[in-house]
Every structure is written in structure tokens, then in C-alpha cells.
């Protein structure tokens with residue numbers, strides 16, 4: 001299974017650690033940067049990761065200091081459902097109920113041990129469909145909704 005992963009400078013160390021663990025589990029990694037601790041802007045990384053997610057139809061992992069900025073940025077992209085998770089329960093629900101295709105993590109919020117487990121839980125969970133299908137379809141409809149009268 002292939003996974004796209006990206007971070008800003010605040011998430012660099014955690015990204016490197018997650019990559020090591022995912023490779024050991026047999027995942028192929030699409031590393032979208034950052035490639036050092038030098039300062040970068042998280043919307044740029046969100047754009048790169050979400051492009052890989054949509055073009056290759058693979059899940060994504062995005063990391064910034066809190067996970068907030070990068071998840072807000074990712075969710076501006078049509079077709080992206082990015083869930084900010086700090087525990088395994090919400091990581092599983094994000095997939096089962098919300099069909100999230102991206103998980104966001106806050107490197108300054110959770111430790112690396114938990115973060116790795118949260119990502120593994122996300123990647124090994126899948127959409128439950130059923131009653132959740134209609135709700136996710138409504139999320140997709142919102143992407144095409146304009147509040148302005150034309």
C-alpha cells in the first residue's frame with residue numbers, strides 16, 4: 001500500500017519517524033517534504049500531499065505543529081476529507097464514518113509513539129458505508145455549494 005506524507009518544519013522529526021515505521025510495515029512512501037527542519041509554509045505542503053492523494057488515489061498523512069493549519073489548508077481542496085486525530089478511536093472513526101482520505105497530526109501535541117499507532121490505525125481502517133454513505137455524499141455536495149446568489 002502506498003501513502004503520501006508531508007509536514008512543515010514543526011512536523012519534520014515526526015514525519016521521519018513515521019516513515020521508518022510505515023516502511024517497516026511494508027508501506028511505500030510518497031514523501032512530499034519538508035526535507036529538513038528549515039521553515040516552510042504548511043499550505044504548500046498540504047497542496048503537494050493532497051495532489052498525490054487525489055492523483056494516485058492513496059491515503060495521506062500531514063503534520064504541522066498542531067495539525068490545525070495543515071488540516072484547514074488540506075480541507076480547502078475538493079475531494080479531500082482531512083481529519084485531525086490525536087487518538088486511535090478518532091483515527092478509526094475518521095475512516096469508518098467519514099471516509100477521511102487524509103489524517104492530520106500535531107507534532108507538538110502527541111508523542112511519536114502514539115502518533116505512529118494513530119497513523120497505523122487510520123491506514124488499517126476502512127469506510128463502513130451504509131448510513132454513513134449518504135452523509136459523506138452530503139459533504140461532497142457542500143463542496144459544490146455557493147452561499148452567494150449568482
Ligand code: RB5
Nearest residue numbers: 010064065066068069070
Ligand atoms: C509553525 O510554527 C506552526 O504555526 C505550524 O506548524 C502549525 O502548528 C500551524 O497550524
